[in-house]
Amino acid sequence: MCVSKNGDMAEQAGDPLFQSHDPIFDRKELLHVGHVPDEDRIVGRDDEIQSVAAEVGAITRGDPPNNVMIYGKTGTGKSLISRHVATRAQTAARDNEIDCGVLYIDCSEANTETRATRQLALSLKDQTGYQENIPLRGVGTMEYYQHIWRILEDCFDAIVVILDEIDKLDNSNILMQLSRAREAQKTDAYIGVIGISNKVKYRETLDERIDSSFGHRELFFHPYDASQLREIMRNREDAFQPDVLEDGTIELCAALAAKKHGDARKAIEILKEAGELARRTGSETVSEGHIQQAQEVAEINRIEELTSGATVHAKLALYALASRIITGDRETHKTREIYERYVDICNMVTTDPITENGLYRQLKEQAFLGVIESEKTGGGRSQGSYLLHRLVTDPKHIIKAVRRDDSLEELPAYDHLTETGHAASNRDVDLSSFS
Ligand SMILES: Nc1ncnc2c1ncn2[C@@H]1O[C@H](COP(=O)(O)OP(=O)(O)O)[C@@H](O)[C@H]1O
Ligand SMILES: [Mg+2]
Structure with a gap:
């Protein structure tokens, strides 16, 4: 056997800087992206x-x-x-x-x-x-x-x-x-x-x-359903140390993934991320809370990926819609309403706004990518029809994903929006309370 002298010493001395035993994972490689499972x-x-x-x-x-x-x-x-x-x-x-x-x-x-x-x-x-x-x-x-x-x-x-x-x-x-x-x-x-x-x-x-x-x-x-995802993860449970996964964690992870996309790769990634979170925070077990958090990180990553090719204006439009949802009491908003908030936000980040029609096209592009859903609504005979836009994901995730863009990190964070929400929902209020 070939053991280097230094390696040997470190092991015997048990340098406390490096844990010799991973408290969470046993065979982590089972959860790696490139891992090809046995038959x-x-x-x-x-x-x-x-x-x-x-x-x-x-x-x-x-x-x-x-x-x-x-x-x-x-x-x-x-x-x-x-x-x-x-x-x-x-x-x-x-x-x-x-x-x-x-x-x-x-x-x-x-x-x-x-x-x-x-x-x-x-x-x-x-x-x-x-x-x-x-x-x-x-x-x-x-x-x-x-x-x-x-x-x-x-x-x-x-x-x-x-x-x-x-x-x-x-x-x-x-x-x-x-x-x-x-x-x-x-x-x-x-x-x-x-x-x-x-x-x-x-x-x-x-x-x-x-x-x-x-x-x-x-x-x-076809995408996997919850029970298939559960089985796929159960079959890799031995990636974890015995008794580390709390009851219900795999079930929750499978249910969340099935509801969102039915993607086995993402489900496995979330399980792994939940384990990492537990380890980072010194927890002895992986809980449903860790799964929830890991899922949130994954969702923000997904939105960031989806919008990676989008213009700053599209991102600001998404941010505007998310902030209206957070600070208001409705899930859906008209193009005009999003545009008004967008113009305010452009002023905050000293960017020249594009036209309302331009913004409308950006929203359509985001609908195509699956970040928002747009639906035509009849506004009565005299008013004509208009589009209502909604986010397909939690607005909190949109805010976080948009703020990852270096040029947009000065936008108010989610917590800030919820605190100042009431004031900011009223457009006439001075936006200094918003920034
Ligand atoms: N039926 C399955 N049983 C076990 N693991 C699976 C199954 N389907 C997918 N996986 C795992 O999920 C991940 C994604 O699968 P992959 O074949 O790369 O999907 P695709 O090529 O459709 O994007 C891989 O890590 C793979 O090992
Ligand atoms: Mg593939």
């Missing part, structure tokens, strides 16, 4: 596993597979299930003496055809004893394809290629190249493609962009 920790996706296997499974019998596109929101298990099925297909194929490879490309990183083909070629080289040098730069797509075909020809009977987040690819030529490879006599190996996209809309662009050669089935993964 027996995958829950609630039996039908999906069957469906993906039905499309690519022919490979294991030496027959041509179907290509498949998987659609679904983030955190619905698309990447996990694809990798899982591909790996099982590989093992089953090998049992039948079929040389089957699995290639995984994250197209949010390899987002051009050149990058994607380079990565394909390099990971094929990695998996085989391919001797030829594959240059990292200075060569084009064609050269990478040639390496790919040569390796396939030499080393494989079949291959499953997972193209994750495929909508991030700048063009879909790779789909055509892969699906036509046999026909074009580039290789005899069967190629099965599993394409994954968070955007159902990608279907429409896909239809236009690729020709019928990429014949494929489509599968849709």
Whole structure:
């Protein structure tokens, strides 16, 4: 065994600066974002596993597979299930003496055809004893394809290629190249493609962009419900020390996540964050209160992410709507009402306001992103109709997310708004009480 001298000493001396025992987590890695759970920790996706296997499974019998596109929101298990099925297909194929490879490309990183083909070629080289040098730069797509075909020809009977987040690819030529490879006599190996996209809309662009050669089935993964999320988390309970998770914490975390998004990744992250919170505050257990707090942090992060590309005016508009909700007594507000508060706020942060119509467009954009909901209301025959806007999340989270923008941190904090709420809800009041 190799233990460094210093390490040994520190352990024996038990330097109190570093706890030798984590009081909250036992196997924290089970909660890491990139962690791939073992087969027996995958829950609630039996039908999906069957469906993906039905499309690519022919490979294991030496027959041509179907290509498949998987659609679904983030955190619905698309990447996990694809990798899982591909790996099982590989093992089953090998049992039948079929040389089957699995290639995984994250197209949010390899987002051009050149990058994607380079990565394909390099990971094929990695998996085989391919001797030829594959240059990292200075060569084009064609050269990478040639390496790919040569390796396939030499080393494989079949291959499953997972193209994750495929909508991030700048063009879909790779789909055509892969699906036509046999026909074009580039290789005899069967190629099965599993394409994954968070955007159902990608279907429409896909239809236009690729020709019928990429014949494929489509599968849709739905968000998890509370009981599935509960099972997914229960199966990772051993990330925590025994008896650290209080009764009801996993149930609460699952219920909150199911209500908001049904995203397993977020549910697991919240559970982990709750553990971190408990540890930071010296608590011996993780309580429902920790889950609530962790959920709040996650929600603020989500809003910040959603609005990261938004203009300062859109953020000020969101802030204006949130502050009206906090200081008033209604959930919904007209564009005009939001605009009035927005103009006041612009004065506070010495920004020139845009027009009411401009603000209206910013609000529409936020409705599109899912931060607010806008609904047309008839104001009676003489008044015409108008839009009413509401926040889809707690206004407190909006205030916090907007104030994370460096240029907007001087805006009043949530606590300040609630304290001065009554005065600020009256527009005629001097806004110094508001700042
Ligand atoms: N059915 C499941 N059982 C266990 N863990 C799951 C399940 N579905 C998703 N997860 C976990 O949730 C996270 C997100 O899953 P992922 O497959 O990356 O979702 P997607 O690709 O749809 O965004 C991963 O950490 C994964 O391990
Ligand atoms: Mg994914």
